[in-house]
Amino acid sequence: MATGLGRAGSRSSESRSRVDAVRTCIGSRRRATRSSLLRVVAQSDGSVVADPKAVMPGRGAWLTPTVEAYELAVKRRAFRRALRLERDPDTSAVREYLAGLGPDGPNSTALERQDMTEQAERLMDN
Secondary structure, three states: OOOOOOOOOOOOOOOOOOOOOEEEOOOOOOEEEHHHOEEEEEOOOOEEEEEOOOOOOOOEEEEOOOHHHHHHHHHOOHHHHHOOOOOOOEOHHHHHHHHHHOOOOOOOOHHHHHHHHHHHHHHHHO
């Protein structure tokens, strides 16, 4: 006897709203939507590079795209811990990428990023 729900009570894709995944910044430890953070990836040579499209293979970590968050992550040794590396990595490529973005990050103002972070935190609390 078919119930019309498909697999074990699942809803159709039409009834689901698209919610962006929430990740935690390794520098500031603040939660934000995946689209507002920068993914960084460890490479086999021990360096860490920015992955703005979030498609590179390998273990990644998420960082608020500001120099301040980067500096906090370096100070806390968060790159090594989050990427499960044996030694402190070379993160200069990430620093250079962030410096090229300017003070407000990629295509958004600091206020917009703050609003997205607060919205993500409200979604996670519900």
